[in-house]
Amino acid sequence: DQQVKQNSPSLSVQEGRISILNCDYTNSMFDYFLWYKKYPAEGPTFLISISSIKDKNEDGRFTVFLNKSAKHLSLHIVPSQPGDSAVYFCAARADQTSYDKVIFGPGTSLSVIP
């Protein structure tokens, strides 16, 4: 049973437009959410995170929105650039342990078309 879901395996966006990547989760104990970006043949790279006490976090072109009641978060990239083409993983942590075990979604492959 997947606790973190990314229902869109792929997404194509024109350069300069907004990319919106969605993520849903089922475990109400999750308290911290992260987005990672992964290029082929490389490991995932941390992009941005948000605590469950917030509903928005912004870092440059990247903004993450959290809707706790809907158990939904989204990553907005504005404006999208060809270099943003990668697989994006949503991840979540449950504050039930003393360490940072995170659960990853299956990923969404973003293609930004020049």
Added chain:
Amino acid sequence: DTGVSQNPRHKITKRGQNVTFRCDPISEHNRLYWYRQTLGQGPEFLTYFQNEAQLEKSRLLSDRFSAERPKGSFSTLEIQRTEQGDSAMYLCASSLGTGYAQPQHFGDGTRLSIL
């Protein structure tokens, strides 16, 4: 380069052989994690170390898998009697445990192919 380093990058072996992977975390990071990733899936947690202590193992980690982190620095992941289903990317990550969630920094992984 001070990132997480994994060796080898690729490993091809015959079914039934033993394999060992190595991970060198970022030097000041006390937490080290192993993940497995298969095609179309996100990384799946395998095991976790706080310094040299292995604090949790996933049920994905069968008896054929063993991980060590002697002296709390580098870590090794060994798979004995490899099976076809072990073919995957094995990722190592490290983080600095400070009591609140710290992003994990990943290596580029070791891709294991079982013939």
